[in-house]
Amino acid sequence: MAMHSITRRTMLRGLGTALALPMLEAMPMVSAAPITTAAAAAGKKSPLRVAFLYVPNGVNMADWKPTAEGANFELPDILKPLQPFRNKINVLTGLTLDKARANGDGPGDHARAMSAFLTGRQPRKTHGADIRAGQSADQYIATRLSEETQFRSLELGIERGQQAGNCDSGYSCAYSSNLSWHAESTPNAKETDPKQVFERLFGNGSAEERAASRAKRDRTNQSILDFVREDVSSLKRELGAGDQRKLDEYFSAVRELELRIERMRTQLTRTAPKPNMPTPTGVPSEVKEHIRIMIDLMVLAFQTDLTRVITLPFANDGSNRPYTMIGVREGHHDLSHHGRDANKMQKIKQINTFHTEQLAYMLAKLSSVQENGKSLLDQSMIVYGSGISDGDRHNHDDLPILLMGGGGGQIQGGRHIVYPKETPLMNLYMALFEKMGTPAKSFGDSTGTLKL
Numbered sequence: 001m002a003m004h005s006i007t008r009r010t011m012l013r014g015l016g017t018a019l020a021l022p023m024l025e026a027m028p029m030v031s032a033a034p035i036t037t038a039a040a041a042a043g044k045k046s047p048l049r050v051a052f053l054y055v056p057n058g059v060n061m062a063d064w065k066p067t068a069e070g071a072n073f074e075l076p077d078i079l080k081p082l083q084p085f086r087n088k089i090n091v092l093t094g095l096t097l098d099k100a101r102a103n104g105d106g107p108g109d110h111a112r113a114m115s116a117f118l119t120g121r122q123p124r125k126t127h128g129a130d131i132r133a134g135q136s137a138d139q140y141i142a143t144r145l146s147e148e149t150q151f152r153s154l155e156l157g158i159e160r161g162q163q164a165g166n167c168d169s170g171y172s173c174a175y176s177s178n179l180s181w182h183a184e185s186t187p188n189a190k191e192t193d194p195k196q197v198f199e200r201l202f203g204n205g206s207a208e209e210r211a212a213s214r215a216k217r218d219r220t221n222q223s224i225l226d227f228v229r230e231d232v233s234s235l236k237r238e239l240g241a242g243d244q245r246k247l248d249e250y251f252s253a254v255r256e257l258e259l260r261i262e263r264m265r266t267q268l269t270r271t272a273p274k275p276n277m278p279t280p281t282g283v284p285s286e287v288k289e290h291i292r293i294m295i296d297l298m299v300l301a302f303q304t305d306l307t308r309v310i311t312l313p314f315a316n317d318g319s320n321r322p323y324t325m326i327g328v329r330e331g332h333h334d335l336s337h338h339g340r341d342a343n344k345m346q347k348i349k350q351i352n353t354f355h356t357e358q359l360a361y362m363l364a365k366l367s368s369v370q371e372n373g374k375s376l377l378d379q380s381m382i383v384y385g386s387g388i389s390d391g392d393r394h395n396h397d398d399l400p401i402l403l404m405g406g407g408g409g410q411i412q413g414g415r416h417i418v419y420p421k422e423t424p425l426m427n428l429y430m431a432l433f434e435k436m437g438t439p440a441k442s443f444g445d446s447t448g449t450l451k452l
Helices: 037-042 077-088 110-117 139-142 173-177 194-202 207-220 224-236 241-271 285-305 333-335 343-367 427-433
Strands: 011-014 017-020 047-052 089-096 167-169 181-183 311-313 330-332 380-385 401-404 415-424
Touching: 017 089, 017 139, 017 194, 017 224, 047 110, 047 139, 047 194, 047 285, 077 089, 077 343, 077 401, 089 427, 110 167, 110 173, 139 181, 139 311, 167 173, 194 241, 194 285, 224 241, 241 285, 285 311, 285 343, 330 333, 333 343, 343 380, 343 401, 380 427, 415 427
Parallel strands: 047 311, 047 380, 089 415
Antiparallel strands: 011 017, 089 401, 380 401
């Protein structure tokens, strides 16, 4: 493999396998994103990535919202797990999701919260086939960057969704199950099985070739890396010591993730009661491991530039999952209707903190990957939040929103930014569109572009 042929689109190939590469010094840097001052000084450009993470049922706002504005604020209890990354995050308050309100449509706040979170559109109240919301912010970006990467976007998830049925006061299950919408009547179903995501990212060729590759790996206990060994040896001969080290670290991360997915599937198969239920397909039963495996897949997809746009809801809105691993046996949704009961509010705080602990895990992973002298977190913009503020009140103003990452040097972190009441959440996405190099005249119910 000649040096000049090593680009971001170079793949290491084997039977039913195509392993993308991370950014290497031997590669020319190309991107559709605007050139930042730092990148210009280095003579190179790195692509920007954007991700949208969602949590259902609101949060305990008293333990989420900082008391001080600007840079001199203390992280409240729920956000304390993010302390190591304080200078990479901004807490945004005052943002509103008006289209999640009833606006004459009656109950159904959970369905509206999730479906409007990235669309800024009032979902049609129906549990039939005539669903309608709007194109989501992730898909607005993905459509305009579709030629840049192998996958225009990835839709990941933790809880399985439904595309039909009545899930919330006359609203289709599609609304409370889907964060990403390709078009107003077309939600993008999320993939919750880590093995399926892994195979999608690193599979290649015909369906028969991919199936043969999977079957052979399962039968012989081989790694996907074994199928590209020849290409790896050829590539390494063309690389300097630094690139070889980076490649070894990347391969180690791929193999570690592969082993974790296999261990998870083996444990599930071993414990499944054969006569009473089908063999599980590979979705972890332990939510912490499930979230972290999905985060690792997200980081690998960004690291290899397979996509620059990802969505990952931690649960469907209205989810009543218990969190027994942290001592919370009651359902999340039930607890969110706390009625100011101190015990229930404390348990909601525990769930909220558990979620930000997983967020801290993601930030650590992104910070550990270096690209062109910057971390992957520096080259990303990540929105985390909920379409409901207080789960008991079901209000959609003053939402809990975080913006993380450096945006290629375009975003200053370490601030609590307070916006005027009723500022549309869509104004934030308008700002992200500009920074991604895909500006819009308007989006959803936007009234302008948020100043960051």
